[in-house]
Amino acid sequence: MDAAANPLLSVDRLTIDIGGANVVDDISFTVAPGKVMALVGESGCGKSLTSYAMLGLLPPAATRTAGRIMLENTDLAALSERQFRKARGKDMSIIFQEPSASLDPLTTVGSQIAEAYRVHHGVSKADAYEKARQMLVDVGIPDPTRRLDQYPFELSGGMCQRIMISIALICGPRVLVADEPTTALDVTIQAQILDLMKKLVADRGTAIVLITHDMGVVADIADDVAVMYAGRIAEIAPVHDLFRQPKHPYTALLLASVPKLDDAPKTDLATIEGTVPTPNEFGVGCRFTERCPLATEKCRTEQPPLFDCGAGHRSACWHIDRMAEIREVAA
Amino acid sequence: MSEPMKSSKTGHVLEIRDVAVHFGGRGGLLGKSGPVVKAVNGVDLDIARGETVALVGESGCGKSTLSNAIVGLQAPISGSVRISGDEVVGASRRELNDIRRKVQMIFQDPALSLDPRSTVGATIGEPLIVRGVAKGKALKERVATLLQQVGLRPEHADRYPHQFSGGQRQRVVIARALALEPDLLICDEPVSALDVSVRAQILNLLVALQKRTGVSYLFVSHDLGVVRHICDRVVVMYLGRFVEMADRDTFFANPKHPYTKALMSAVPEADPEVQRAKQRFILSGELPSPSNIPSGCAFHTRCPLATEICSRERPELTPRADGARVACHHA
Numbered sequence: 001m002d003a004a005a006n007p008l009l010s011v012d013r014l015t016i017d018i019g020g021a022n023v024v025d026d027i028s029f030t031v032a033p034g035k036v037m038a039l040v041g042e043s044g045c046g047k048s049l050t051s052y053a054m055l056g057l058l059p060p061a062a063t064r065t066a067g068r069i070m071l072e073n074t075d076l077a078a079l080s081e082r083q084f085r086k087a088r089g090k091d092m093s094i095i096f097q098e099p100s101a102s103l104d105p106l107t108t109v110g111s112q113i114a115e116a117y118r119v120h121h122g123v124s125k126a127d128a129y130e131k132a133r134q135m136l137v138d139v140g141i142p143d144p145t146r147r148l149d150q151y152p153f154e155l156s157g158g159m160c161q162r163i164m165i166s167i168a169l170i171c172g173p174r175v176l177v178a179d180e181p182t183t184a185l186d187v188t189i190q191a192q193i194l195d196l197m198k199k200l201v202a203d204r205g206t207a208i209v210l211i212t213h214d215m216g217v218v219a220d221i222a223d224d225v226a227v228m229y230a231g232r233i234a235e236i237a238p239v240h241d242l243f244r245q246p247k248h249p250y251t252a253l254l255l256a257s258v259p260k261l262d263d264a265p266k267t268d269l270a271t272i273e274g275t276v277p278t279p280n281e282f283g284v285g286c287r288f289t290e291r292c293p294l295a296t297e298k299c300r301t302e303q304p305p306l307f308d309c310g311a312g313h314r315s316a317c318w319h320i321d322r323m324a325e326i327r328e329v330a331a
Numbered sequence: 332m333s334e335p336m337k338s339s340k341t342g343h344v345l346e347i348r349d350v351a352v353h354f355g356g357r358g359g360l361l362g363k364s365g366p367v368v369k370a371v372n373g374v375d376l377d378i379a380r381g382e383t384v385a386l387v388g389e390s391g392c393g394k395s396t397l398s399n400a401i402v403g404l405q406a407p408i409s410g411s412v413r414i415s416g417d418e419v420v421g422a423s424r425r426e427l428n429d430i431r432r433k434v435q436m437i438f439q440d441p442a443l444s445l446d447p448r449s450t451v452g453a454t455i456g457e458p459l460i461v462r463g464v465a466k467g468k469a470l471k472e473r474v475a476t477l478l479q480q481v482g483l484r485p486e487h488a489d490r491y492p493h494q495f496s497g498g499q500r501q502r503v504v505i506a507r508a509l510a511l512e513p514d515l516l517i518c519d520e521p522v523s524a525l526d527v528s529v530r531a532q533i534l535n536l537l538v539a540l541q542k543r544t545g546v547s548y549l550f551v552s553h554d555l556g557v558v559r560h561i562c563d564r565v566v567v568m569y570l571g572r573f574v575e576m577a578d579r580d581t582f583f584a585n586p587k588h589p590y591t592k593a594l595m596s597a598v599p600e601a602d603p604e605v606q607r608a609k610q611r612f613i614l615s616g617e618l619p620s621p622s623n624i625p626s627g628c629a630f631h632t633r634c635p636l637a638t639e640i641c642s643r644e645r646p647e648l649t650p651r652a653d654g655a656r657v658a659c660h661h662a
Contacts, residue, residue: 042526042527042528042529043497043526156617156618157390158617159617186389186390186553186618187389187553187555187594187597187598188389188593188594188597188613188614189389189617190597190599191596191597191599191611191613191614192613192614194599195613213526213527214527214599215527215601216556216598216599216600216601216606217599218601218603219599219600219601219602219603219605219606219607220599220603220606220607222603239603240603240604243601243602243603243604244604253528254527254528255601257527257528257530257531258527258531258556258601259534259556259557259559259560260556260601260602263559263560265559265560265561265562265563265579266538266560266561267538268535268538269531269534269535269560270531271528271531271532271535272528272531275496275498275499275529276526
């Protein structure tokens with residue numbers, strides 16, 4: 001992976017425990033400046049917990065039991081809450097799925113954006129507002145001066161997400177964590193927001209960690225992809241390799257279950273039988289075993305390591321050599 | 332249910348003529364007259380037996396309002412809605428009760444559609460009891476059959492919704508909707524809230540049920556990938572009117588309305604090579620308010636092809652050589 005050459009952020013063997021279960025289990029990945037790393041997976045796979053850990057926002061029930069989160073030479077996971085407050089917003093920031101739930105309904109958007117700047121910079125209110133106005137121009141909001149004085153309810157969902165992005169980026173963080181940033185938006189607005197994110201990455205060199213379940217969004221914007229399943233990384237690869245040559249049965253089936261352009265209509269889509277295991281159902285072996293068409297006794301009893309397949313492509317499967325069988329199942 | 336049901340002369344399970352649904356405008360708070368929200372503004376649609384028609388559009392385009400008008404949950408201000416020949420508009424409560432046997436609805440979030448305190452057996456059996464279709468042992472058997480038809484087991488009847496996963500809950504919802512053997516099932520974003528791997532299971536189930544029972548679907552969705560997979564015909568709605576309708580192959584091979592093209596280009600394809608090579612056609616701006624619909628063609632404020640005539644004259648849906656019908660001066 002090219003990110004490995006010069007990583008800005010590296011998550012190293014991160015493990016998070018809730019009630020005795022490793023809901024995030026030994027996760028490692030790196031992101032280089034100006035690159036987009038996508039964490040993909042279904043509900044409960046641990047992708048959101050991983051991102052919250054990066055910002056010191058883990059819920060009280062969750063504890064990081066192992067691993068480091070390095071932003072260049074600083075271990076974020078070792079920061080005190082006070083130190084984290086300084087880093088959040090300035091070095092790293094986060095945007096969430098539901099922008100209207102993240103904004104204060106009783107405060108104008110201008111004051112919310114300016115506040116984010118004033119927390120980290122000792123400037124006057126007027127200067128912070130001017131900075132906020134420029135930020136609105138950067139995120140493509142027309143008529144920014146008028147918008148600054150409006151409240152969130154006066155803006156559409158797409159507009160609110162642009163405001164969230166403004167708040168997240170006004171201090172010029174090096175890493176932006178985007179947790180399902182377009183899931184609540186219509187497709188035409190999603191396309192606008194994804195284009196905006198691509199532009200920001202290109203112009204500012206911001207590294208993005210994108211949390212999503214949408215393979216289309218991944219295909220559009222990601223440079224590298226980590227596919228997560230039940231708290232573990234199943235497969236990690238540069239985006240083109242992952243889509244062209246998936247090396248984990250879960251990834252292959254997930255891709256096959258998305259309707260394609262050239263599918264015949266009303267034919268059966270590939271499915272993954274069963275459901276994602278809950279943390280108390282995690283076995284000692286591969287957590288995908290119960291749903292995997294390739295599973296053998298070894299899968300049940302031994303956890304597969306992330307095997308290196310070359311060119312930054314790694315897969316946690318005992319049966320990488322049998323992937324052709326999956327392609328038959330999926331076809 | 333004293334009267335026998337009239338059957339449609341045309342064999343259509345749904346016939347909509349010039350339906351309009353408006354909100355507000357008179358007798359508002361303190362007797363003031365507010366703005367009129369023109370949610371649906373004169374649409375015609377027929378659905379044949381065993382056919383699946385997709386209704387596509389962004390939030391606020393009127394697709395849910397139209398669905399509600401079809402099942403008689405929302406009274407249109409004008410027009411006619413016939414379900415298997417029976418008029419819904421202006422029907423008495425008793426007539427409506429009879430008609431609703433023929434049309435059922437399922438929604439996006441199955442957790443919100445199920446009573447958490449009823450067993451799924453009671454939930455599925457309820458319409459059968461209410462209609463006096465079955466009771467006692469016959470009821471139990473019918474519920475068991477319905478559970479099997481949607482891929483669940485008869486013993487699941489004694490469980491509560493919280494004991495099921497999201498995908499299983501949507502199966503329960505589908506079983507209940509099919510209990511009275513409706514002619515038409517309105518599916519309002521039925522897989523949007525489900526995980527990707529489960530989505531394919533539910534789509535396969537809907538296709539299989541249609542093959543077995545001949546039920547027709549009105550499939551409300553914003554996901555064109557899903558639409559392309561499951562539908563026979565596609566209707567695109569923008570600000571309360573249909574702007575394009577065509578059979579599936581024509582629609583996807585040769586989209587004509589600029590709004591349709593924009594929607595298609597906005598949906599990210601789950602293939603980085605296809606997605607990144609795609610010709611982009613990104614709309615600027617957002618959906619105008621349905622209380623203040625632009626003059627002429629409602630799309631002209633966002634349309635890259637718009638000329639002077641578009642703001643003056645509303646284009647009618649007109650047939651094209653390949654059978655598609657399009658409302659555009661320039662397409």
